[in-house]
Amino acid sequence: MSQSLQEKDIHYQLHPYTNARLHQEQGPLIIERGEGVYVYDDQGKDYIEGMSGLWSAALGFSNQRLIRAAQQQLETLPFYHLFSHKAHRPSIELAEKLIQMAPVPMSKVFFTNSGSEANDTVVKLVWFRNHALGKPEKNKFIARTNAYHGITVASASLTGLPANHRGFGLPLPGFLHVGCPHHYRYALPGESEEQFADRLAAELEQTILAEGPETIAAFIGEPLMGAGGVIVPPRTYWAKVQQVCRKYDILVIADEVICGFGRTGQMFGSQTFGIQPDIMVVSKQLSSSYQPIAAVLINDAVYQPIEAQSGSLGTLGHGFTASGHPVAAAVSLENLKIIEEDNLVAHAAAMGERMHAALRRFTDHPLVGEVRGCGLIAAVELVGDKDSKAPYQTTGTLGRYLAGRAQQHGLITRAMGDAIAFCPPLIIDEQEMDLLLERFERALDDTAQWAK
Numbered sequence: 001m002s003q004s005l006q007e008k009d010i011h012y013q014l015h016p017y018t019n020a021r022l023h024q025e026q027g028p029l030i031i032e033r034g035e036g037v038y039v040y041d042d043q044g045k046d047y048i049e050g051m052s053g054l055w056s057a058a059l060g061f062s063n064q065r066l067i068r069a070a071q072q073q074l075e076t077l078p079f080y081h082l083f084s085h086k087a088h089r090p091s092i093e094l095a096e097k098l099i100q101m102a103p104v105p106m107s108k109v110f111f112t113n114s115g116s117e118a119n120d121t122v123v124k125l126v127w128f129r130n131h132a133l134g135k136p137e138k139n140k141f142i143a144r145t146n147a148y149h150g151i152t153v154a155s156a157s158l159t160g161l162p163a164n165h166r167g168f169g170l171p172l173p174g175f176l177h178v179g180c181p182h183h184y185r186y187a188l189p190g191e192s193e194e195q196f197a198d199r200l201a202a203e204l205e206q207t208i209l210a211e212g213p214e215t216i217a218a219f220i221g222e223p224l225m226g227a228g229g230v231i232v233p234p235r236t237y238w239a240k241v242q243q244v245c246r247k248y249d250i251l252v253i254a255d256e257v258i259c260g261f262g263r264t265g266q267m268f269g270s271q272t273f274g275i276q277p278d279i280m281v282v283s284k285q286l287s288s289s290y291q292p293i294a295a296v297l298i299n300d301a302v303y304q305p306i307e308a309q310s311g312s313l314g315t316l317g318h319g320f321t322a323s324g325h326p327v328a329a330a331v332s333l334e335n336l337k338i339i340e341e342d343n344l345v346a347h348a349a350a351m352g353e354r355m356h357a358a359l360r361r362f363t364d365h366p367l368v369g370e371v372r373g374c375g376l377i378a379a380v381e382l383v384g385d386k387d388s389k390a391p392y393q394t395t396g397t398l399g400r401y402l403a404g405r406a407q408q409h410g411l412i413t414r415a416m417g418d419a420i421a422f423c424p425p426l427i428i429d430e431q432e433m434d435l436l437l438e439r440f441e442r443a444l445d446d447t448a449q450w451a452k
């Protein structure tokens with residue numbers, strides 16, 4: 001008898017971010033097709049994709065213009081590369097477009113295929129630049145605990161989540177982590193948001209001084225932390241952090257892989273949070289993930305020494321076969337055009353208001369510790385005890401249960417520990433948003449019943 005698709009999956013695939021042993025028992029949910037904000041499994045059941053896939057399908061799952069852009073480019077030039085002075089129209093036009101859109105003056109764009117590769121590229125470009133400046137010892141990076149910057153060796157070292165370090169012998173030396181700006185979890189008793197931000201900035205400065213400022217190359221952060229639990233920093237956090245970085249000649253890197261292109265209610269998270277980055281990383285909503293692509297934007301102060309050094313050495317010895325892939329670049333250009341033409345940033349802000357107003361109603365629920373977010377991204381953090389903020393049984397128990405119930409009710413969300421994330425496609429309309437919230441409420445009721 002021939003194997004079912006489920007059986008073949010269990011037999012042949014090692015899944016990313018999956019408990020391999022558990023997968024042997026429970027197998028996959030096979031998603032067969034998508035339409036708008038919905039995806040459908042192989043039994044025809046519909047799910048609202050409350051996470052846009054992986055925080056990424058801004059235009060939903062069936063945009064015909066993106067499909068046509070890919071098809072046209074496949075027919076014209078399905079592949080070409082950018083090595084050794086080669087170029088092609090889609091990558092050139094996309095680089096120009098990103099420089100025009102950037103919220104601060106940027107000089108050059110370097111393309112990669114994923115956010116992880118983009119952050120590894122950042123590390124290497126910064127090292128290359130500091131070698132060029134005669135400061136090879138200025139090579140350490142500072143990130144934050146709970147940050148997510150990817151999973152390749154350097155970007156996983158920037159990431160500040162135990163799951164990405166445990167079992168891998170990471171982070172590499174020279175990758176440091178300072179405190180996570182989550183007031184609800186990490187503020188001292190009675191500490192205001194502003195006092196908390198002051199304390200985090202002081203901690204950053206102490207870390208720099210302890211290591212020696214001449215050894216610290218850069219500070220990297222997501223404007224709003226995504227995978228670490230949708231953490232919105234205190235209002236003055238970024239201003240204070242940037243002040244410390246500037247004082248010690250430390251580059252500021254904004255990882256906009258989730259925030260970029262409208263997610264926070266403005267085009268970039270850097271605008272929402274007042275960041276003036278020297279380097280910006282974008283991906284995900286750049287192409288709505290219809291094609292794999294990411295980009296690193298660097299300002300002129302970063303670029304100039306790199307130009308000089310590659311001149312002396314004869315090349316910049318870094319790049320991927322598919323850097324700036326023409327199909328991915330063509331899809332991205334069309335995607336950005338649609339985001340602008342359809343005013344999706346303002347739409348996301350409006351839909352975000354609707355979502356936050358509805359989610360705030362759950363603040364009084366016995367299992368809800370905190371409701372947070374900004375623009376069209378939010379999280380509801382579940383707790384076993386509201387006063388002590390302690391988890392129910394162990395951390396993740398409620399989150400896992402609720403996400404499972406939500407899936408039963410036709411809503412795909414993501415539990416990060418006990419924080420349930422919401423990051424629907426930017427195109428979601430009012431009715432779809434209300435249905436998403438209704439399905440969440442049913443899952444929350446089930447969870448409350450179960451945890452009684």
Ligand code: PLP
Nearest residue numbers: 114115116148149150255257258
């Ligand atoms: N940076 C941020 C902020 C992310 O959220 C992610 C992925 O979720 C990455 C980097 C890594 O991107 P990728 O999964 O494409 O390697």
